[in-house]
Amino acid sequence: MSANPVALTVFLVLFFATAGLGFYATKMKSVNLSDLGQWGLGGRSFGTLIAWFLLGGDIYTAYTFVAVPALVAGAGATGFFAVPFTILMYPVLFVVMPRLWSVAQKRGYVTAADFVRGRFGSRGLALAVAATGIVATIPYIALQLMGMQIVFAGMGLNFTLNLPVIGAFHDLPLLVAFLVLAIYTYHSGLHGTAIISVAKGILVYVAVLAAVIVIPIELGGYGKIFAAADPSTLLLGHGTANNLGPQFSFASLALGSALALWLYPHSITGVFSSSSRSVLKRNAFLLPSFTFALALIALLGVMAVAVGVKGMPEYAEGYRIFGNNFAIPALFLHSFSPWFAGLAFAAIGVGALVPAAIMAISCGNLFTRNIYKEFIAPDCTPATESKVAKIMSLATKLAALFFVVALQSSYAINLQLLGGIWICQTLPSVMLALYTPRQLNAPGLLLGWLAGMVTGTWMAISLQFKGAVYSLDLFGVTIPCYAAIIALLLNILIAYAVSFLARAITNAPVRDETLAEDYL
Amino acid sequence: MDEKTKKHGFHPVYLLLIVPFIALLWVPLYNRIEPQIFGIPFFYWYQTVWTFLGTACTIPVYLYEERKGK
Numbered sequence: 196m197s198a199n200p201v202a203l204t205v206f207l208v209l210f211f212a213t214a215g216l217g218f219y220a221t222k223m224k225s226v227n228l229s230d231l232g233q234w235g236l237g238g239r240s241f242g243t244l245i246a247w248f249l250l251g252g253d254i255y256t257a258y259t260f261v262a263v264p265a266l267v268a269g270a271g272a273t274g275f276f277a278v279p280f281t282i283l284m285y286p287v288l289f290v291v292m293p294r295l296w297s298v299a300q301k302r303g304y305v306t307a308a309d310f311v312r313g314r315f316g317s318r319g320l321a322l323a324v325a326a327t328g329i330v331a332t333i334p335y336i337a338l339q340l341m342g343m344q345i346v347f348a349g350m351g352l353n354f355t356l357n358l359p360v361i362g363a364f365h366d367l368p369l370l371v372a373f374l375v376l377a378i379y380t381y382h383s384g385l386h387g388t389a390i391i392s393v394a395k396g397i398l399v400y401v402a403v404l405a406a407v408i409v410i411p412i413e414l415g416g417y418g419k420i421f422a423a424a425d426p427s428t429l430l431l432g433h434g435t436a437n438n439l440g441p442q443f444s445f446a447s448l449a450l451g452s453a454l455a456l457w458l459y460p461h462s463i464t465g466v467f468s469s470s471s472r473s474v475l476k477r478n479a480f481l482l483p484s485f486t487f488a489l490a491l492i493a494l495l496g497v498m499a500v501a502v503g504v505k506g507m508p509e510y511a512e513g514y515r516i517f518g519n520n521f522a523i524p525a526l527f528l529h530s531f532s533p534w535f536a537g538l539a540f541a542a543i544g545v546g547a548l549v550p551a552a553i554m555a556i557s558c559g560n561l562f563t564r565n566i567y568k569e570f571i572a573p574d575c576t577p578a579t580e581s582k583v584a585k586i587m588s589l590a591t592k593l594a595a596l597f598f599v600v601a602l603q604s605s606y607a608i609n610l611q612l613l614g615g616i617w618i619c620q621t622l623p624s625v626m627l628a629l630y631t632p633r634q635l636n637a638p639g640l641l642l643g644w645l646a647g648m649v650t651g652t653w654m655a656i657s658l659q660f661k662g663a664v665y666s667l668d669l670f671g672v673t674i675p676c677y678a679a680i681i682a683l684l685l686n687i688l689i690a691y692a693v694s695f696l697a698r699a700i701t702n703a704p705v706r707d708e709t710l711a712e713d714y715l
Numbered sequence: 716m717d718e719k720t721k722k723h724g725f726h727p728v729y730l731l732l733i734v735p736f737i738a739l740l741w742v743p744l745y746n747r748i749e750p751q752i753f754g755i756p757f758f759y760w761y762q763t764v765w766t767f768l769g770t771a772c773t774i775p776v777y778l779y780e781e782r783k784g785k
Contacts, residue, residue, distance in 0.1 A: 272746075278762040279739035282769040286732040289773055418754025430758055431746050442742040450740060476780065480773040483766045490763040497759075 205537025217387030252392030257342025267496025271428025316706025343372030460557030639694025647686030
């Protein structure tokens, strides 16, 4: 992949100017970044419009811009599950998250684990929720790093360095992606990220709208695009008498992902940074505009097949390294003039940088509040707290870097689906606890969580981390289901059953510091 | 409003929030090619159109809650 000077210049200017905007914005607002509430939560100050950009920038990630169209290009209709996923997550946002926002605001909670600790008076359960949040986010950050890596490589920044001792070093794009993210997160915090979310939103919409207009015109219309697609993958396969088939796994992936999404630390950070319940409710019907963009981007996957970028010699190296994840970058390079390709690449790059920064910030928050302050140094000063959060956010990025290198997956989407299996196991402690606190308690929730984590991880291992749909054999019927859902059902069953038993046996006092009116 | 509905907060308008789940999780409903629009198979445009229909289901619930001052 040789660099096109025009494309590269436009890309570098836009990418670094946008990232620089984050630093500048933080300086201008004279925000005290040594305060965790400021660095990590933006002071709970964002109104409807900024929250729209920030949540949109936070939730629609390299998953949307790289992983989903890659799956559509490689596997067809299955990849479209991301569309129902990102539609169905909004009723969840509308109903559930305002309750969590209210109690967090009234009690000063910064993380989901803070809430769990307050609701059940259990440090152990809070630790489980915090640790799960961090572990589940690492593969999600890995997906963002991979997105940036692909963009840098696609722009031609992939020459091999011959280093003494180490030898040939191929991963320069990955290293650049990591450094940009690390430096950016450390200095900017959530205020700066809110500002560059606006730039991201604009860049993404410009690039996507141009793509869905320009490319079909070049190809002679949508009819020809779909005619060129593989007819066997254009629809989902039907089930048989003893196998529910791909239609079922499609629905389970959509539902499981929709339930998982708001449990992620970065989503909760985005939700808590909003200034009111109404901001969240309005965004439950304003944010689907980004889902519309996601659907269009998923269609780009079909267009990549119709254009045939995979077979073109100039993109052979990109495909060799990144597989189908290179589909959209290749399509942009092929279809756009160099300067516009540079702009579109900047959109993907910033599109991955924004959520990765928020993910790393939230992991820092979780570690500091629910592990460091809780178990290691209860009396630390706010300045130390903020410093620890920043160091921890760097550590999660390093772990993510390891993930990218270790799990060079043919479909980047598997990284996100893996995180989804784990984060779903916090649903009873975080979401069900908002509604049925008396039917649940710490022993039940902990055992349910443990059962969910063990079975979920076991299923992921048996799939060799290369997929997330586990075929469950039940009464002679094969049920191909997203492992997150299977593990979650077991988790919920055990959580309620053990809670019931624990209450019957011990009659332990309820240690709920929250009041019913805190949730309204 | 009487005390009971205030406490539980349930009103039929909330049923609208379930509609997208039925429309999108019952996959056989839309796993088909015809009818096409501009050459786009039903499977693809149906789901894309639901990004707007989902919003259309949420807005009445929002308006109801705002009027009630929740």
